[in-house]
Structure formats: C-alpha cells, structure tokens
Amino acid sequence: MQHRVVIGLNAVVTALMGGEPHVLCVRREDGWGLPYGAFDPVRHRTFEIGMRDFVSRQTALTLGYAEQLYTFGDEGREAPLASLSGGEASDRIVSVGYLALSPEAGSTGRREVAWRSWYDHFPWEDRRRGDEALGPILDALMAWAAGEASRQARIALAFGQAEEGWQEERALDRYELMYEAGLVPEAERDGHAGGRRMADDGAMTSDHRRILATAIGRLRGKLRYRPVIFELVPDPFTLSDLQEAVEGVLGFCVHKQNFRRAVEATGLVRKTGETAQGTGGRPAALYARARVPVTAGLGLTLPRLRAECA
C-alpha cells in the first residue's frame, strides 16, 4: 500500500538550566533533532498520553505541563524522517507537535539525548545582550529582499523595525524569513539558495527547527496571559529567579522594580517568610505559588523590548 499516512509525535521539552531555557534534543546522524515517536492508536487514548509515554521511555524524564502546538503535514518533510519511523519513503509523515514544560532539567539518561540552549539554535532570538548581532542578519535579509517591497515589509514587521517594535512571540515569522532567505542550515539541505548561515549548529532534522520556533513563540505569547512561568520555576523562588526565567524565555530584560510590582499585583505568589542565602547582597525573600485564588489575574503584565540588560 503506497502513500500511507503515518502519524508521529514531536515534543519540544523545555526546562531552565541556570535561568537559561533549554530544549531536549536528540543527536542523530543528520544533526540535532527533537524527540520523536510514532503514534500508536491501540496503546494511546490521546496524543498527549502517547507523547508523555515515548518521552518517558526515551529519556528518564517526567513531564509537567503540556499543550498541543501544531500539526505539521506538508509534503517534503518526511524524507529526513523515513528512517526514524520505519516507514517507506513514499509515506506521508504527519507530526503532531507538543510543547512540554519541566520544572527541572534532569539527567536525560542517554548519551545521545542532551539539553541544548534555545539560543544555540536561535541566536537572533536572544536580545539580552543588545542588538549588535542583529545587524548582519538584517543586512543579509535586506539583500535577499532587494527591491521587493513585500519581503521588506515582512522583514520590518518580524524584526521589529515597524511601529510596534520587536514582538518576541513572532519567532516563527522570523524563522520563516531566515529559511526563505537561505540563512539557516536547513535551507541549503533543502536546496534553497544559501546565503551566509546565521546559526552554526548544523542542520536540524526535518522541520524540527520550525517546530522549535513555533514552541518558542507560543510559550512567549502565553506568558502574557497564563501563569505558565511557574511550570518552569519550582517553589520556592525569589523574585529575581522568576525574573531571570521570564527574561530567558522572552529573550530580553525587564525593569526590575516594575517586574516585582506586576508579579505581586497578580496575587499568584505569596511570601514564604524565608529568605535566600548567598546572593552576594541583601537576601531575597522567598516566594511560592499561591493556591490560586479565584480573584487572581491570569498572567503577568509584561513590557515589550526596550533596551538591553543593565
């Protein structure tokens, strides 16, 4: 039977290591990729159950929060996956992508499975040290867009040159432009005109960098209206810990005093009464998640990108 459809599951498992967002990756012959498992309708009542099952079997990790991201089914994505799924090259491989958050980056249990920083794969998404790194990228993009107004407009919108400025959640728009312009390693593999590569991590399996970009954008957007950051920061924490986590996810820094004002206004946290040691300064009060009062706000009020970290 030719041209079957096979359903796979991909997980973008994210956890913080020292305040930096990391993603669980698998080293394969063709480069880094996301954990992948076939979906078995007999064993798994839902996609999410299937995803948790194969992650826990491949990696010795237990996941916390999870949500469906997107289902990837474009023709042409399967070739690099055929060997993974045990199917034939003519099969259409559809992947249901999931975002999963873990409160700690535990041992992966296997050598070929590793935690990788988000920003190893997306250096242009980290604006905490300023925007100098963005210059060459914009130059390369503008060269690609030469004379084409619609490309120029897309670039301006995605990379924060327009009125609304840098929108951290548009990571996928930025990746798509980079891919089309041939600035990511996959572009060359897939036969697109290659410019200078702006990520030096090698090509990622299939469309896994796209899936990761989707996850980054989704999580960043979600921070503003759901208290998901606590899924990454276990109790107890200081407000500086929380801020560092938020800044890591957002990829830019926020005003310290305003951040604490915003967090305290949500009613989502409570002081434990303890303080943290060894901060090299005044000890910070420790906080924990409040058992969510129904009267609480649902997300953090976060500013947009202004400047680099102090």
Next chain:
Amino acid sequence: MQHRVVIGLNAVVTALMGGEPHVLCVRREDGWGLPYGAFDPVRHRTFEIGMRDFVSRQTALTLGYAEQLYTFGDEGREAPLASLSGGEASDRIVSVGYLALSPEAGSTGRREVAWRSWYDHFPWEDRRRGDEALGPILDALMAWAAGEASRQARIALAFGQAEEGWQEERALDRYELMYEAGLVPEAERDGHAGGRRMADDGAMTSDHRRILATAIGRLRGKLRYRPVIFELVPDPFTLSDLQEAVEGVLGFCVHKQNFRRAVEATGLVRKTGETAQGTGGRPAALYARARVPVTAGLGLTLPRLRAECA
C-alpha cells in the same frame, strides 16, 4: 489491517450575515456537523490545500483567510464519523481542524449545507442582550459542582465570576464545563449524566461542537492582535458595519466613540470619501482597508465586556 489511522479535515467556515457570525454546517442523519473531508496525501501537498479543495467541491464557496486550529485525535471521537470516512469502526480518525473566513455568506449550493448562526449552537456565548440567559446555566453548573471547590473555581474563571471578568476567548473552557456537566446535547449521546440541555439544536456530529468552540475562541482572541476582522467585512464599510461585525464575533457590545477612536488609531483604514445612504440618520463615511503601512498597529484595542448593548 486493524486500527489504521485515518486523517480527516474539518473546516469551520465563518462569514457574516447581517452582522451575525455564521458557520457553514452540514445536515446529516445524526444532526448538524461541520464540513468534513478525508485528507489524501497523494493529491494534497498540504492540509490547507486539501481543506480548500474539499470545501470548494462540497459547497460552491471560495475561502479567504485560513488557519489551522487544532488536531483532534482522542479515542472515541471516531464512532460517529465512521460512515463519513468510509473506514472501519476500528480505525482511529484524526481530524485536523481549520478556521476559514469568508467575506460573504454566499449560496452554499446544496440543500443539506446551510449557514447557521454561531449562537444557535452557543447561546451562552452571546452577551449582547444582557446576561439574564446566563442565570439558569450558572445555576445548573453550580448544582453539578456542588461541594467541589475545583469545579467551582473553573466555573468562576470560565464564566467571568472572577476578577478578570468575562473573557470572550474562553469559549472552549465554557463548552468543556457544559459538556462535563451534561448540559449540551452531545453529553447525553456520549453517555454522560444529562442535566437540562442549554442548547436545543440537537447533538452535533462527533466532537464538532467542540471544534466550533475552539474556532470561536481562537477568532475572538485573534481580533485583539491581528486585523482579521477585515477578512469578514469587505470594502467599503462604515465604522458602524465594522463595529457590528466585531460585536457579533466578540458576543458583546462596545462603546461607539471609543471604538472609532481605536480603529482610526490603527492606521488600518482610510476614508474613501463616499458616504453610505439610508442609515436612518446622518450618513456614515465609507472606509476601506488601507494598504497596510508598515507603521501600522496590528490589531484593534478592544475593551472587555462591560454591559449589554445600548
């Protein structure tokens, strides 16, 4: 071969009729359902292409904007679909749901295909005439939640009893509560304890009411950060037309003068110079979409639900 996986496509095609949001539905033996088509990996390079193809063949409509909503794959959803997909009852039927917007509710071309108002299927999502209709629903929900604090908290959050008030985009949360509490027709069909039914349109096919709830919530949320409303309101339009459309989608009314201030501030519209006739009052200026200047805001600044329409 038992337990195959079959991929289907579902479209939530939305258009306005007289300012009211409608959805394209198909009348089947078991009640109203969404247009459904099998995904054929040979003929269709992407899901979206497949979805557009089967919609245009089933309904004589051409779609405009489209986006993927969610992929529905839970066990148990397939039984009511088996006859549609020509598969066996043991197949797992996975549906990729799409939201599609059409600038006009044209003729459907077939008798069993009809435009149905969103609010025929979700009466509790329409708050334009006030909140009296919500009373009995809340009573029934609270009866179901009796003594269970977590259920009560979910109800309060979903139905706007908490601090942040009514959040129009949480249509799916509300539907899930209604389903669990046995207040929608599908609950009885699926063997859940049935309370009083709060929608009298009969059970919808499979989980199609859930897919519709997902679409309503997605579109409502999107209004705030993308100018999607223009996909539903063709040029030229008056600001009152635009406001009526927004109110129809949101399910509540907004302050007229503030709405125009917000729209004009986006830079997304321009006056055509013409005026509309027969409004029964001062003629309204006609507007059209501006060729989006890169300096434009990306969505409308919309208020939250305050009171019923004036």
Next chain:
DNA sequence: CCTACTTATGCTCTAGTTGAGCAAATATCC
C-alpha cells in the same frame, strides 16, 4: 569594626491609555 560593593525592596513622578459621556452635525420620517 569599617568601607566598598552588591542585590533587594519601597516609593514617587510623569506620560500615555482607556472608559465614559456631552454635544453638535446631518440625515430620515411624519
């Protein structure tokens, strides 16, 4: 102990945004 330095925390000030309503303009209906 004293000084320099670091981080945490409290508070204020200002600019901008948002919610609400008054009032005038310009049509239709009788």
Next chain:
DNA sequence: GGATATTTGCTCAACTAGAGCATAAGTAGG
C-alpha cells in the same frame, strides 16, 4: 418644521505603565 436616529468631534477623569531615586540588608576585604 419638528421629532427622531445615527454619525462624529471632543473633553475629562481614572488608571496603567515606564523610569528612576532612595534606602535596606547582606557579603567581601582590609
């Protein structure tokens, strides 16, 4: 012409968010 309806311009107060000053309370090194 007068009543009524709708559009449109404008003002004002309350609230929000961005930025910075000042103080508190530790550590590190003499």
